[in-house]
Amino acid sequence: MPIPETLEDARATLSRVFGFASFRGVQEQVVSRVLAGRSTLAVMPTGAGKSLTYQLPAAMLPGTCVVISPLIALMHDQLRAANANGLAAAALTSVDMDRELTIERFRSGQLDLLYVAPERASQPHFRELLTRSPPALFAIDEAHCVSEWGHDFRPDYRLLRPLLDAFPEVPRLALTATADRHTRADILAQLGIREDGLVIAGFDRPNIRYRITPRDNALRQLRALLGEQPGPGIVYAPTRNGVEKLAAQLAETGRRVLAYHAGLPAELRTANQAAFVASEDMVMVATVAFGMGIDKPDVRFVAHAGLPKSIEGYYQETGRAGRDGDDAVALMLWGADDFARARMRIGEVEEHRQPSERARLDALANLVETPTCRRAVLLRHFGEHPPETCGNCDNCLHAPGVTDATQLARKLLSAVYRTGQMFGLGYLEKVLTGAADERVTDRGHDQLSVFGIVPGEEAALLRPVARALQARGTLVTNEHGGFMLGGDARALLKGEGRLDLVVAPKAERTSRRRRAAEGEPxxxxxxxxxxxxxxxxxxxxxxxxxxxxxxxxxxxxxxxxxxxxxxxxxxxxxxxxxxxxxxxxxxxxxxxxxx
The missing domain is CATH 1.10.150.80 (HRDC domain)
Structure with a gap:
């Protein structure tokens, strides 16, 4: 099979077919490896042009590039883009009615790209189809789905290896935007790619402005965001009911707002998704079921109305903003109850996965509570060594204050312990501030050493301190919402630790006129x-x-x-x-x- 001789051919195709004068980032390195027949795992941030690393070789190599992709919506989105650039592309999915025609086009060598789901690709009949017309390349998109370490594990991805091994001469290109060190090693092993085939472009998305703040009135905070951002956006809510309620409330702003979650009829989900993809200003309120299949480049903001499931999930979900390289915003609203629920969920997963799940949650806690650069915390989680400041996150733009709240934290933890580890914050506040309350006196808690030990000027910090202690797992809740000691609580009570409390600066209001003067994207x-x-x-x-x-x-x-x-x-x-x-x-x- 003839192989293009030099990268000059690739650059010429890049210009002629895709209209770009040069490669971006590691694209050239990845394309060069593919054209040389070398298997590769490419870790590239969302918006870095992963699809080009197989679409360009598909335009050059004789034969068809088989793309294994997890979602039908994602396949069809990339099909449209490929066809618009003049590539011959088709998909074999349960919703494509032209299956026989697609198979005939593949057998006769008329396709540059054939998209399939892992469930189909792992079947013997698909392998038999390929034996009659061997592919030029296997591209495995969203490759982190193959790993149990990954946050989107899909068992069918684990069944791909026999298909790949049946064609040892065909190079494999695995692509992902989200993979930490453990996940990368697992992808290489599961897909049979050598360790020297790893290409990492880095995880930084410099055009995304990260903003993370405690949730005090989610509706008000989100309406303010919509007022700032006239372009398309996604708002993630943690529950289906929350999605529908929030969508209705945000629609009152006058923006077109639709809802998306797995409980909606399939035809309505499809219609809502299509409307969002085609829009230039729509807002989609959704559960995390929405997004992986969206290749919409002009999403101007992604907001989380609650805590994401993991720092990997947060990175991937926020990465759906600003794929076109223009400025975008990622806003996260979080509460202590989010961490309480998350820690309870960890107890429900298989025991061997609990340590890694705790580590992921602790990483999220570090991200939301840090007074330092958000981007630096995020990138260090993925093994990078970023600068101390980025200049494009809330903490870098408006540095928060930090106060030593260790003594107040010890007072709160002591009150939790001395009242029996069964009461919520409202009750504990009354004990600590010495409030005249019948329930407190009936239980004899007005006789405790912790009664009235928090003066009025400290009382305002009790809720932020409780929130910070819950985020790091020092305080946990029982099934009734009462506080119990957890994590490093006993060490903190013994004076073996400290709590630095982040005090957010007053939010700066940026007028539309000022934003226009600074230059809109x-x-x-x-x-x-x-x-x-x-x-x-x-x-x-x-x-x-x-x-x-x-x-x-x-x-x-x-x-x-x-x-x-x-x-x-x-x-x-x-x-x-x-x-x-x-x-x-x-x-x-x-x-x-x-x-």
């Missing part, structure tokens, strides 16, 4: 830019695809700035490949000339 209000977006919407409706499949906002922004006067000048803009230039070039030039 998209020049909203520029009449040419708006006209180009209007044409994009029209073309997208005609083609039955989301607007970003035609062109990303960044491409339209470059058009508005450079105002090309010819097809040649338009083709020189990044992201305008030959197929799109031929299909849409004249229409966009007409709009530019009108200005």
């Amino acid at each position: 998209n020049p909203i209000g520029d009449p040419l830019f708006e006209a180009l977006r209007a044409l994009r919407r029209e073309l997208a409706q005609e083609a039955g695809v989301p607007p970003y499949v035609i062109f990303h906002d960044s491409v339209l922004r470059d058009m508005a700035a450079s105002r090309p006067g010819s097809l040649q000048e338009l083709g020189a803009i990044g992201g305008v490949g030959a197929r799109k230039l031929e299909a849409y070039g004249d229409r966009f030039l007409e709009v530019v000339r009108a200005f």
